[in-house]
Amino acid sequence: xxxxxxxxxxxxxxxxxxxxxxxxxxxxxxxxxxxxxxxxxxxxxxxxxxxxxxxxxxxxxxxxxxxxxxxxxxxxxxxxxxxxxxxxxxxxxxxxxxxxxxxxxxxxxxxxxxxxxxxxxxxxxxxxxxxxxxxxxxxxxxxxxxxxxxxxxxxxxxxxxxxxxxxxxxxxxxxxxxxxxxxxxxxxxxxxxxxxxxxxxxxxxxxxxxxx
Amino acid sequence: xxxxxxxxxxxxxxxxxxxxxxxxxxxxxxxxxxxxxxxxxxxxxxxxxxxxxxxxxxxxxxxxxxxxxxxxxxxxxxxxxxxxxxxxxxxxxxxxxxxxxxxxxxxxxxxxxxxxxxxxxxxxxxxxxxxxxxxxxxxxxxxxxxxxxxxxxxxxxxxxxxxxxxxxxxxxxxxxxxxxxxxxxxxxxxxxxxxxxxxxxxxxxxxxxxxx
Numbered sequence: 001x002x003x004x005x006x007x008x009x010x011x012x013x014x015x016x017x018x019x020x021x022x023x024x025x026x027x028x029x030x031x032x033x034x035x036x037x038x039x040x041x042x043x044x045x046x047x048x049x050x051x052x053x054x055x056x057x058x059x060x061x062x063x064x065x066x067x068x069x070x071x072x073x074x075x076x077x078x079x080x081x082x083x084x085x086x087x088x089x090x091x092x093x094x095x096x097x098x099x100x101x102x103x104x105x106x107x108x109x110x111x112x113x114x115x116x117x118x119x120x121x122x123x124x125x126x127x128x129x130x131x132x133x134x135x136x137x138x139x140x141x142x143x144x145x146x147x148x149x150x151x152x153x154x155x156x157x158x159x160x161x162x163x164x165x166x167x168x169x170x171x172x173x174x175x176x177x178x179x180x181x182x183x184x185x186x187x188x189x190x191x192x193x194x195x196x197x198x199x200x201x202x203x204x205x206x207x208x209x210x211x212x
Numbered sequence: 213x214x215x216x217x218x219x220x221x222x223x224x225x226x227x228x229x230x231x232x233x234x235x236x237x238x239x240x241x242x243x244x245x246x247x248x249x250x251x252x253x254x255x256x257x258x259x260x261x262x263x264x265x266x267x268x269x270x271x272x273x274x275x276x277x278x279x280x281x282x283x284x285x286x287x288x289x290x291x292x293x294x295x296x297x298x299x300x301x302x303x304x305x306x307x308x309x310x311x312x313x314x315x316x317x318x319x320x321x322x323x324x325x326x327x328x329x330x331x332x333x334x335x336x337x338x339x340x341x342x343x344x345x346x347x348x349x350x351x352x353x354x355x356x357x358x359x360x361x362x363x364x365x366x367x368x369x370x371x372x373x374x375x376x377x378x379x380x381x382x383x384x385x386x387x388x389x390x391x392x393x394x395x396x397x398x399x400x401x402x403x404x405x406x407x408x409x410x411x412x413x414x415x416x417x418x419x420x421x422x423x424x
Contacts, residue, residue, distance in 0.1 A: 002219065003218070003219050003220045004218050004219070004220060005218060005219060006215070006216050006217060006218055006219075007214065007215050007216070007217060007218075007219060007222060007241065007285070007288070008215045008216060008285060010219060011244050011245070011248045011281065011285060012248075014245065014248040014249060014251075014252060015247075015248035015249075015251035015252055015255070015278075015281065016251075016252065016255055017252065017255035017256050017259055022249075022252070022355070022358050022361075023249060023357050023358040023360070023361030023362075026245055026249065026361055026365060027361065029219065029245070030242070030245075030365065030368065032223050033223070033226065033238055033241070033242075035227075036223045036224075036226040036227035037226065037227075037234075037235060037238065039226075039227035039228075040226060040227055040228065040229065040234070043227070043228055043229035044229050047229055066227075069223065069227065073219070073220065073223060076219070143234070144379070145235050145375040145376055145378070145379040146234055146235040148235070148371075148372075148375045149234075149235030149238055149239065149371075149372040149375055149376070150235075152367075152368040152371045152372050152375075153238060153242065153368055153372070155364075155368065156242065156364040156365055156367065156368035159360075159361075159364045159412070160360075160361040160364050160365070162421065163357040163360045163361055163364075163415060163416065163419060163421065164357055164361070166357070166416075166419045166420055166421045167356070167357040167419045169420070170419065170420060185421065200371070203375060204375065204378075207375060207378045207379045207382065208378055208381070208382060209374065209375065209378045209397065
């Protein structure tokens with residue numbers, strides 16, 4: 001499991017020519033990192049009496065983020081598994097016409113799974129981003145930069161996930177499917193950009209970094 | 213050491229109210245992730261005969277990236293250590309006027325170290341980004357999305373590092389120092405945005421994701 005690797009080992013395997021992990025796992029990892037940073041901001045707000053007023057707003061967000069971080073951390077491995085299925089399908093025998101057909105079908109199925117996995121990652125990240133604005137605005141201002149960094153990670157994770165959907169769509173022959181997925185990519189790209197940029201701009205302003 | 217923690221443990225500590233790791237360590241981690249993804253693209257190019265023509269261009273880049281990844285991975289811990297020094301300085305006694313002066317000076321010194329650490333991270337990331345264009349354009353096009361994800365990580369790492377410089381500058385009284393640092397932040401922000409966006413746009417185009 002990638003989740004139980006050390007950071008050093010994960011980086012070393014990532015840098016190697018091993019087929020996994022790749023960009024799809026890094027997308028999920030960035031989603032989990034962004035989620036964790038927002039949770040840290042909440043921990044340093046829910047623990048302090050002087051922010052008592054916002055506790056009722058922030059407590060349910062904390063519970064939601066905990067669940068989303070677990071899904072995102074798990075998606076680091078889910079993505080690698082999906083990619084391994086693609087590699088296996090490409091290695092199937094193609095000696096007879098029957099084998100060729102079976103291989104083609106297996107590749108198409110595997111590519112769809114490999115596109116669905118980063119789509120799920122992108123959707124989890126979207127859910128986290130919908131909560132990020134409240135965390136940044138109502139959370140402890142001493143850790144506002146951490147909320148901003150969280151948003152930067154979530155945006156990188158979103159962009160990474162969408163690129164990983166797109167690269168798999170390239171090999172999928174089902175046009176109705178790819179058409180639908182492209183609509184989804186467009187929606188998630190716009191949402192991600194809008195939500196993450198708002199939090200990053202808020203954080204930058206709060207810590208004295210002018211907007212360009 | 214944070215580098216030798218598992219990803220699960222790192223995420224758990226990050227999400228907690230423990231003072232470290234925080235956004236500064238995540239900045240360095242994203243730099244290391246981006247670097248590793250570019251190295252992966254190189255590994256899958258330098259190993260394949262059909263890309264033989266670009267090997268001489270890419271081999272020296274690989275050596276450079278290996279060194280930069282090591283620096284960035286180490287910066288995950290360096291940042292946490294610098295932040296711990298700030299926390300320690302704030303906890304110094306302030307009973308007598310002498311103690312007050314000593315504490316103030318220790319805080320100022322610690323805050324400068326805490327600003328220099330993400331500045332070093334930002335500079336390493338800048339060096340990686342200067343190599344990213346060649347990796348994306350000359351590397352194996354089958355893993356173009358990984359180069360794009362790498363650039364997204366590097367951009368997030370850069371933004372994260374700059375926010376972490378800025379939040380420390382807030383407490384530093386030496387105006388000549390903060391003025392100089394702000395010039396540096398502006399330069400690195402523009403460079404990061406320019407270099408990363410170019411690679412991401414190139415990758416998006418190559419994998420069929422239209423630019424908005």
